[in-house]
Amino acid sequence: MKKHRDYFTPLAFLILLVLSLPIIVGYLWLFISTFSERTYGLKPVDINGNFGGLTLKNWQFLHNPDIWIVTFNTFILALLMTIGVLVVSASAGYALSRIKFPGRKSFLSLTLVLHAFPSITLLIAIYFVLRFFSHLPVLGSFMGYNTMGGVILVSLALQLPLGMWLMKGFFDAVSWDIERAALIDGCSRFRTFWNIMVPQIRPGIAALSIFSFMTGWSSFLIPYTFLTSGSKAVISTYLNSMMHSDSLSIQYGVLAAVGLFQLIPILIFYTFNQRYLMKIFSGGSHGGV
């Protein structure tokens, strides 16, 4: 047994290292070019192409008020979407897991179908739904086409199948006894849900909220499609417009810096919450590309 291990570990390591090369090199480039005037491959160079040119200049975009507007937008989008996903899917998940009511079975299988169903194919039709909302008197300016509210609601809704499923699974795992005791003592369903059940599924809440926040923070397609002033909407669209700008020289250093700027919160989240996130990923995330 010992012999096998000794022989395979270095080989496995080598193979994995080679396969992982694009990832390693890619993120290395991102990091290095953030702090360089320009890069030749992974080598930071100055204007004349000589080694060196390390600089913090690329981070000057932080002085631009635009970046703070889009950061604020991104944060609001991610935050509100997360809260929405949590509230809506926790209550739905609770009902699906614990309450008997006619239609429960069908709603349950519906969420299953939705979870498997690729929501992204509905983008064209959702465009029409948002346009319709725009015509509504008060609601229109808050959840219609080209409003932040509309984008938040769409992102929230598309996240729901995963959220409801996950929450239901966690509620299923909570013992019936506590709940029954609460109900017998005369606790209302809602109080039972809020005071007794929700605290029991903290890991699930953590998993879903971290995942939703990360999704919201990175989201590109929905803001890009449904906010016509797209380029100044969220960090993703801002960065995309920088990448594809028609001006002569694209400054990759600055691009990398903005990219790293967007990636930092996610990396922090990831480092601290890996084990929660695994629950989502192993539970069949919708991202799934």
Next chain:
Amino acid sequence: MRKHKRSLTGYWFILPAAVLVVLYFFIPVILTLGISLTNMSSVTGFSNWSWTGLANYIKILKHPDSGSNFATTLIYVACTLSFFNVGMGLLVAILAHHMPKRLGEIFRSLWLLPRITPPVVYVLMWTMLAADAPYGVINQLFRIPFGLSTSNWLPEYAMLFAVLVNGYIGASFGMILFSSAIEAIPNDIMVSSLVDGASFFNRARYIILPQLKWPLLFVTTYQTLSLLTSFESILILTDGNFGTEVWALWSYHKALNNYYGNFQYGFGAALSAVLVFVGVIFAIIYLKYFKFNDLVKEPLIDEL
């Protein structure tokens, strides 16, 4: 009476979710099918459109781009799926399992990185790997030192890059499911096989793979559907240029984001209706053949 009250409570809990599902899933599905039967576009406006029956679908059949876009989609899905989502996922899971725990964890985290990186940042990274000399990493590290010709690789091998970009995201999904399935194999079986003198490949073939039958099937079908309908990173990477216009992106371009300004809602909706149809079929397959319940409910591993 009591029972009645109870059932109403259930509806209150479900109401917000139900409303959102109706607004953003149900109505859109019906709308997609409905619009696909009209000639609605920005030329007709939202008032002058008319029903055209199956005209859009006939148009798809006769469209000069249909065949090539379909082939593109097929190549894209097949390559990404076989080489990365399943192949690489499996390989990384098995290799990482045969390493010291710590090291395996590092590699698994590394492979999750593309999935959690914002797509725009991630695609930027690949764009720079492929960029012209002297900036591009591939040229600078792997071409110039060997005296080989340099190029901007993205336009030349756009499809390859589309596959790579999505593949490195997608591999992690299979990797996690496979890892947890491998970890679920009782350790004594693994050890006894080694004691009996099984080689690494024999063990992979006769002990690990049979245990992975369901995860393999699940990852294959689930990821097929995800790949068929995903287009975000291709949109950012090439915007469908250089022969990477996959079906989903085509539909998006036609209806919501094209160069010529005429948004063909009807035609685009018909294109995406095809995908809706495929999606529903896949969803039914999942319900019928996979213990979807178990797969989705139970987190198989707690920590990486």
